Amino acid sequence: MAKSPIIxxxxxxxxxxHVAYGLWRHPDDQAYRHAExxxxxxxxxALEDGGFDCLFIADALGLLDVHGGGYAASxxxxxxxxxxxxxxLVGALAGATSRLGFGVTVSTTYEKPYLLARKFTTLDHxxxxxxxxxxxxxxxxxxxxxxxxxxxxxxxxxYEIADEFLEVAYKLWQGSWEDGALVRDRGxxxxxxxxxxxxxxxxxxxxxxxxxxxxxxxxxxxxxxRVPVLFQAGGSPRGQRFAARHAEVVFIAGADVDGIRRNVxxxxxxxxxxxxxxxxxxxxxxxxxxxxxxxxxxxxxxxxYRSHYDVEGALVHYSATTGIDFSKHDLDQPIRYTETDSNxxxxxxxxxxSSGRQWTLRQAFSPEGGFGRGKSFVGGPKTVADELEQWLExxxxxxxNLTHVVSPGSFIDFSAHVVPELRRRGRIRExxxxxxxxRLFGRDSRLPADHPGARHDFSQARPPEALAS
Amino acid sequence: MAKSPIIxxxxxxxxxxHVAYGLWRHPDDQAYRHAExxxxxxxxxALEDGGFDCLFIADALGLLDVHGGGYAASxxxxxxxxxxxxxxLVGALAGATSRLGFGVTVSTTYEKPYLLARKFTTLDHxxxxxxxxxxxxxxxxxxxxxxxxxxxxxxxxxYEIADEFLEVAYKLWQGSWEDGALVRDRGxxxxxxxxxxxxxxxxxxxxxxxxxxxxxxxxxxxxxxRVPVLFQAGGSPRGQRFAARHAEVVFIAGADVDGIRRNVxxxxxxxxxxxxxxxxxxxxxxxxxxxxxxxxxxxxxxxxYRSHYDVEGALVHYSATTGIDFSKHDLDQPIRYTETDSNxxxxxxxxxxSSGRQWTLRQAFSPEGGFGRGKSFVGGPKTVADELEQWLExxxxxxxNLTHVVSPGSFIDFSAHVVPELRRRGRIRExxxxxxxxRLFGRDSRLPADHPGARHDFSQARPPEALAS
Numbered sequence: 001m002a003k004s005p006i007i008x009x010x011x012x013x014x015x016x017x018h019v020a021y022g023l024w025r026h027p028d029d030q031a032y033r034h035a036e037x038x039x040x041x042x043x044x045x046a047l048e049d050g051g052f053d054c055l056f057i058a059d060a061l062g063l064l065d066v067h068g069g070g071y072a073a074s075x076x077x078x079x080x081x082x083x084x085x086x087x088x089l090v091g092a093l094a095g096a097t098s099r100l101g102f103g104v105t106v107s108t109t110y111e112k113p114y115l116l117a118r119k120f121t122t123l124d125h126x127x128x129x130x131x132x133x134x135x136x137x138x139x140x141x142x143x144x145x146x147x148x149x150x151x152x153x154x155x156x157x158x159y160e161i162a163d164e165f166l167e168v169a170y171k172l173w174q175g176s177w178e179d180g181a182l183v184r185d186r187g188x189x190x191x192x193x194x195x196x197x198x199x200x201x202x203x204x205x206x207x208x209x210x211x212x213x214x215x216x217x218x219x220x221x222x223x224x225x226r227v228p229v230l231f232q233a234g235g236s237p238r239g240q241r242f243a244a245r246h247a248e249v250v251f252i253a254g255a256d257v258d259g260i261r262r263n264v265x266x267x268x269x270x271x272x273x274x275x276x277x278x279x280x281x282x283x284x285x286x287x288x289x290x291x292x293x294x295x296x297x298x299x300x301x302x303x304x305y306r307s308h309y310d311v312e313g314a315l316v317h318y319s320a321t322t323g324i325d326f327s328k329h330d331l332d333q334p335i336r337y338t339e340t341d342s343n344x345x346x347x348x349x350x351x352x353x354s355s356g357r358q359w360t361l362r363q364a365f366s367p368e369g370g371f372g373r374g375k376s377f378v379g380g381p382k383t384v385a386d387e388l389e390q391w392l393e394x395x396x397x398x399x400x401n402l403t404h405v406v407s408p409g410s411f412i413d414f415s416a417h418v419v420p421e422l423r424r425r426g427r428i429r430e431x432x433x434x435x436x437x438x439r440l441f442g443r444d445s446r447l448p449a450d451h452p453g454a455r456h457d458f459s460q461a462r463p464p465e466a467l468a469s
Numbered sequence: 470m471a472k473s474p475i476i477x478x479x480x481x482x483x484x485x486x487h488v489a490y491g492l493w494r495h496p497d498d499q500a501y502r503h504a505e506x507x508x509x510x511x512x513x514x515a516l517e518d519g520g521f522d523c524l525f526i527a528d529a530l531g532l533l534d535v536h537g538g539g540y541a542a543s544x545x546x547x548x549x550x551x552x553x554x555x556x557x558l559v560g561a562l563a564g565a566t567s568r569l570g571f572g573v574t575v576s577t578t579y580e581k582p583y584l585l586a587r588k589f590t591t592l593d594h595x596x597x598x599x600x601x602x603x604x605x606x607x608x609x610x611x612x613x614x615x616x617x618x619x620x621x622x623x624x625x626x627x628y629e630i631a632d633e634f635l636e637v638a639y640k641l642w643q644g645s646w647e648d649g650a651l652v653r654d655r656g657x658x659x660x661x662x663x664x665x666x667x668x669x670x671x672x673x674x675x676x677x678x679x680x681x682x683x684x685x686x687x688x689x690x691x692x693x694x695r696v697p698v699l700f701q702a703g704g705s706p707r708g709q710r711f712a713a714r715h716a717e718v719v720f721i722a723g724a725d726v727d728g729i730r731r732n733v734x735x736x737x738x739x740x741x742x743x744x745x746x747x748x749x750x751x752x753x754x755x756x757x758x759x760x761x762x763x764x765x766x767x768x769x770x771x772x773x774y775r776s777h778y779d780v781e782g783a784l785v786h787y788s789a790t791t792g793i794d795f796s797k798h799d800l801d802q803p804i805r806y807t808e809t810d811s812n813x814x815x816x817x818x819x820x821x822x823s824s825g826r827q828w829t830l831r832q833a834f835s836p837e838g839g840f841g842r843g844k845s846f847v848g849g850p851k852t853v854a855d856e857l858e859q860w861l862e863x864x865x866x867x868x869x870n871l872t873h874v875v876s877p878g879s880f881i882d883f884s885a886h887v888v889p890e891l892r893r894r895g896r897i898r899e900x901x902x903x904x905x906x907x908r909l910f911g912r913d914s915r916l917p918a919d920h921p922g923a924r925h926d927f928s929q930a931r932p933p934e935a936l937a938s
Contacts, residue, residue, distance in 0.1 A: 014591070016665060025655040025663050032653060035594035035690065037564050061584065063685065071668070071686070078665030082651075082690040085584075085591040091561035092595065095506050110581060114615040115530065115554075122483070122554040125504035126561065146583040146685045182551075184501060186494040193779070194494050196485060196547030199540070216532065216615045217540070221504065221551040310662070 005429040006392060006422070007249065007284050007399025007440060009056040009103065010047045010411050015083040018058060020288075020371045020405045021317065022310025024078050029406040035084060037092055043408045044093040047100055050415025051428045053439060054101035054132065055093070056231070056251075056401050057086040061107060062142030064320035068327040071142070074320075077313040087119065094127040101436035103132035103231050103249075109158055110138065110147050113168035114214050120228045121173065121220040129224030129435030129445055134231040135246065137162050140320065156238045164209045166246055166453070171205035173226045174447070175456035176218035178202070197221070225445045227453055229437050235263060244270030245452055249282045249440070251401055255375040260285055260395040277450045282440065286374025287388070287400040289410070291417045294380045302378050305371065305405050314365040317373075331362045371405045381421040388418070389425070474898040475861060475891070476718065476753050476868025476909060478572065479516045479880050482527040484552040489757075489840045489874045490786065491779025493547050498875040504553060506561055512877045513562040516569055519884025520897045522908060523570035523601065524562065525700070525720075525870055526555040530576060531611030533789035537796040540611070543789075546782040556588065563596040570905035572601035572700050572718075578627055579607065579616050582637040583683050589697045590642065590689040598693030598904030598914055603700040604715065606631050609789065625707045633678045635715055635922070640674035642696045643916070644925035645687035647671070666690070694914045696922055698906050704732060713739030714921055718751045718909070720870055724844040729754055729864040746919045751867040751909065755843025756857070757874060760886045764848045771847050774840065774874050783834040786842075800831045840874045850890040857887070858894070 016032050017024045024032055033039035047055055063071035063081050074081045090102045102123075106116065123131045137158035138144070144152040153161065181201035187194030207214040232247035234240060243250045244267050252263050264283050271281055290305065292298040315326040329335060335350035335358075350359045375391055377384045392398070404410035422428050433439035437446070447454045485501050486493045493501055502508035516524055532540035532550050543550045559571045571592075575585065592600040606627035607613070613621040622630065650670035656663030676683040701716035703709060712719045713736050721732050733752050740750055759774065761767040784795040798804060804819035804827075819828045844860055846853045861867070873879035891897050902908035906915070916923045 024665060027655075035591070035692070037560070037595045041564060061688075063688065073668075075666040075668045075671055076664055077662075081666065082688060084594065084689050085588050088557065088560050088588060088591050088595065091506070091557050091559065092564045093560075095510065095561045095564060110584065112579060112616050115579065119554050119557060122504070122557050125553065126506045126557065142685060146683045147581050148682065177551075186496075193546075195545055196493060197544035197550065199542075199544045202544055213617065214615045216611060219530075219532065219551060220553050223504070 003389075003426060004398075006388075006427050007054070007282055008052045008419075008428070009054045009284065009399065009401045010043070010052050011056045011058070011286065011401035011403050012043070012407060013058040013060075013080060013083065014086045014089065015080050016078040017313070018080065019286075019317070019373050019403050020305075020309075021079060021313025022077065023305065023308050023371070023405055025310075026305065026308045026406050028409045030409075031404075031407045040089050040093055041096040043411070044097050044100055046408045046412050046415065048097045050411060051419040051423070052100065052402075052411070052415070053399075053429060054103050054436065056103040056132075056134065057089070057105060058134075059083070059086050059105040059107075059136075060140060060143070061110065061138055062140040062144075062146060064140075064316050065142045066323055066325050067316040067319035069325060073312065073316045073327070077310055077316060079313045079316040087123070090123050090131065091126050094123075094130065099130075099432070099439075101130045101132055101229070101439065102127060103134050103229070105134040105136055107136050107138040107143075108162040108165040109153060110143070111165075113165050113212055114172070114216075114219075117169045117172040118219050120169075121218070121223045121226075124223030124225050124228060125220075129437075131225070132229035132231050132249070132436055134233065134251070135162065135166070135242075136233065142320075155236065159234070159238045159242045161211050162242060163245070164211045167209070168205070168207050168212050168214050170227065170453035170456045171207055172214070172218040173222070173456075174453060176203050176205055177222045179222070182221045225435050225437050227447050229440065240267050241270055243267050243281075244276070245274050247281055248437070248451075249284060252283060252285045252397070253373055254285070255373075257394050260397065264396045274452065275450060277448070280448060280450055282398040283396070284399040284401050285391075285395060285397050286403055287391070288371045288374060288376045288403045288405060289384055289388075289414050289418060290371075290376070290378045290405060291384050291413050292380065293417065295383050298379045298383075309366070309371065311362055311365045315361060318365070326361060329361055332360050334358045334360050335364075371403065374401075374403065381417045384418045385421040385425065385427075388422075389427070472858075472895060473867075475857075475896050476523070476751055477521045477888075477897070478523045478525040478753065478868065478870045479512070479521050480525045480527070480755065480870035480872045481512070481876060482529075482549060482552065483555045483558065484549050485547040486782070487527060487549065488755075488786070488842050488872050489774075489778075490548060490782025491546065492774065492777050492840070492874055494779075495774065495777040495875050497878045499878075500873075500876045509558050509562055510565040512880070513566050513569055515877045515881050515884065517566045519880060520888040520892065521569065521871075521880070521884070522868075522898060523572050523905065525572040525601075525603065526558070526574060527603075528552070528555050528574040528576075528605075529609060529612070530579065530607055531609040531613075531615060533609075533785050534611045535792060535794050536785040536788035538794060542781065542785045542796070546779055546785060548782045548785040556592070559592050559600065560595050563592075563599065568599075568901070568908075570599045570601055570698070570908065571596060572603050572698070574603040574605055576605050576607040576612075577631040577634040578622060579612070580634075582634050582681055583641070583685075583688075586638045586641040587688050589638075590687070590692045593692030593694050593697060594689075598906075600694070601698035601700050601718070601905055603702065603720070604631060604635070604711075605702065611789075624705065628703070628707045628711045630680050631711060632714070633680045636678070637674070637676050637681050637683050639696065639922035639925045640676055641683070641687040642691070642925075643922055645672050645674055646691045648691070651690045694904050694906050696916050698909065709736050710739055712736050712750075713745070714743050716750055717906070717920075718753060721752060721754045721866070722842055723754070724842075726863050729866065733865045743921065744919060746917070749917060749919055752865070753868040753870050754860075754864060754866050755872055756860070756869040757840045757843060757845045757872045758853055758857075758879065758883050758887060759840075759845070759847045759874060760849065760853050760882050762849060762886065764852050767848045767852075778835070778840070780831055780834045784830060787834070795830060798830055801829050803827045803829055804833075840872065843870075843872065850886045853887045854890040854894065854896075857891075858896070
């Protein structure tokens with residue numbers, strides 16, 4: 001059976017450093033220019049010309065402030081700080097590219113569905129159908145405190161809110177403006193008024209739920225995809241249920257084959273329960289690649305990069321993710337958890353009797369083979385392509401979010417060395433598609449019929465409503 | 470005394486029609502392409518090449534639904550509907566231009582200051598100091614209903630919220646990151662860690678007020694202007710107080726010389742009370758210009774445009790602005806208000822015994838001399854330049870928001886015919902300035918010392934705070 005093209009995303013953040021801690025100190029890293037438009041245009045063009053499908057931009061709405069009990073280390077080490085808005089980049093990059101997709105992280109916890117739906121419709125228009133939304137619910141307490149909440153909304157309730165948020169958004173995107181509502185008839189002698197939009201084809205959504213009340217119609221005319229391609233990354237049981245219902249592309253972090261396989265299988269099982277067709281969800285994992293013309297040259301590059309790596313920067317990030325202040329642990333002492341540790345499932349990644357694993361922080365967070373919080377491959381074109389194909393096979397995934405060690409250098413290296421090899425193997429998408437959804441799934445630009453958002457589609461006729469709102 | 474250059478803004482909306490009702494039916498109007506990036510890039514380049522200072526984009530967060538008791542007419546006539554997000558355009562236009570400023574309308578009623586401050590900082594970076602914020606508080610009930618409020622927040626309280634919103638934003642923009650906080654020291658043998666941001670120069674703002682609680686520091690590094698140039702358009706007594714405190718450019722609607730003069734004088738008086746220096750606020754009014762090589766050619770153009778004008782479209786807009794459903798009035802009967810009319814001050818524009826005015830709706834909303842909701846000038850280069858200079862003189866204003874009849878045609882016409890004449894008279898800005906604020910005010914890119922936002926500036930030293938948030 002012919003292998004299908006892999007999903008190839010470039011993964012970054014509107015910040016000086018994303019997950020390659022300390023690498024901003026490397027002379028090749030350009031991410032310190034992240035506030036400049038030119039940096040992003042160069043990056044987006046490098047990805048598009050290099051064969052990537054999508055630029056995936058992470059975000060955080062707060063500083064990382066668990067390590068050391070404050071945010072001093074995150075600032076000093078440039079760990080995801082300063083961090084600028086990712087959504088505002090898309091307009092500029094839309095004009096500088098013609099095929100690349102844009103997957104942007106936006107939280108459902110701090111936005112209003114009526115306005116966020118308009119933002120994504122606007123961007124889907126401006127990009128001509130190339131926008132994707134990485135739906136997150138925001139985990140940082142430091143964000144919640146500055147955004148009007150005394151403390152974070154409880155984890156599972158954040159997903160309840162997100163479920164209703166998406167229901168509202170589907171109604172606005174799919175169930176408000178019928179195809180053909182926008183008539184744009186300039187009029188004639190017989191009909192001098194003309195008709196811009198046919199009001200009988202624009203429907204108020206009448207949503208009244210537990211968290212949101214949105215009676216009116218969508219403000220914007222339908223865009224090419226109507227609904228942005230939906231990315232999601234939740235790994236918790238509740239997050240997996242959310243992904244199984246809504247996601248079209250699920251992003252799984254980590255480098256543990258069995259963990260990823262279990263996650264993929266579980267989301268697929270839950271998706272079946274939601275009535276979604278097999279293959280309706282694609283899975284990607286975080287991967288870093290250090291490559292060059294030969295294995296030896298790649299190994300030399302790795303050694304150079306390693307000398308700029310900052311293990312404490314990794315701890316700043318991991319402390320914020322887990323809520324455990326790792327500044328209190330000695331870098332070179334094995335971690336031991338006790339039965340009283342509230343986060344012992346997290347600490348088990350270091351100290352796991354069942355696997356015999358007992359690591360120090362330096363061991364756990366040193367770039368053994370590579371960088372970032374996912375799988376790493378180091379080598380020349382054939383080595384990386386072999387290992388990457390093997391990785392997709394054993395993890396049962398469809399593609400990668402390629403993290404950068406240096407930016408845009410890591411993406412350019414991958415394009416120069418690995419993409420030609422993958423192209424020979426038929427693993428790079430060569431098609432011209434009318435939209436990102438069409439590109440990734442080889443079908444229509446709209447949501448497929450088995451997706452819950454499609455329930456609100458006007459292809460399933462509804463009775464006309466009163467127009468007065 | 471030499472006359473200073475006028476402020477020349479192009480005024481529009483991310484919608485098919487802004488204030489030239491019905492003109493979307495004219496074959497020259499391109500605004501139906503407002504969802505396309507190319508339309509905006511053409512428009513922005515036409516403005517920049519044509520000598521304009523700034524593109525000013527209005528917004529509305531709801532459909533206009535007072536006329537006829539619903540939004541059917543606003544859709545059918547394309548009156549400010551559909552309407553897409555304006556802020557997301559700026560990134561694209563930043564890359565397509567190098568001098569043009571961007572004044573974007575965003576409401577303080579539905580945004581969170583912690584995130585909106587980051588958005589404007591991001592855009593100020595991407596535009597290299599060319600962003601302005603038109604601060605509004607949103608008047609449409611149709612927006613409130615879809616954004617989580619059962620009804621609109623009361624008018625004056627919206628301004629109380631806006632006052633505190635700006636205070637929070639000033640603290641984030643001006644009082645959080647000191648100049649020099651971003652060190653970007655890649656390290657050395659003596660200091661292998663390096664230092665990206667100096668945490669001792671990043672301060673939590675510790676804001677706890679009536680409407681907002683924002684303890685932490687700003688997420689983004691300071692941008693060229695730090696604070697976007699602040700535009701404001703409130704004409705009510707409370708709105709004028711707000712403008713006098715915060716605005717750098719005040720936008721006054723209407724075509725009534727005495728009304729504009731009174732408004733200008735009152736805001737200047739209130740600004741003195743706020744301790745702001747004379748000349749610290751510039752005033753602009755809405756103007757439409759129909760021009761060509763000669764007066765006769767301009768008059769012919771006016772006749773052509775008039776034949777596409779839709780007086781009922783004007784009523785759709787005016788009904789939403791005033792809350793009066795004008796669909797109930799006969800277009801050709803004089804309007805009479807009675808003492809029981811709750812909106813009689815509004816109706817007095819039609820029926821004013823003291824001025825002897827007694828108009829029908831058709832008379833009041835027909836494009837007597839031009840279009841839009843401001844002053845109109847029709848003629849060749851010299852005629853328009855003379856009348857425009859006279860207008861600025863008698864209204865005591867510093868510039869204009871030029872509305873379009875057709876877009877981008879009206880802007881291109883103005884640039885082709887009127888700008889060269891104004892340039893000969895020394896009224897067009899020829900300078901290269903490091904930022905929009907610097908361009909408009911001929912001084913530093915930062916807020917001046919007499920502005921209330923400057924109180925939070927780090928040039929006035931503050932004691933260091935604890936870093937743990």
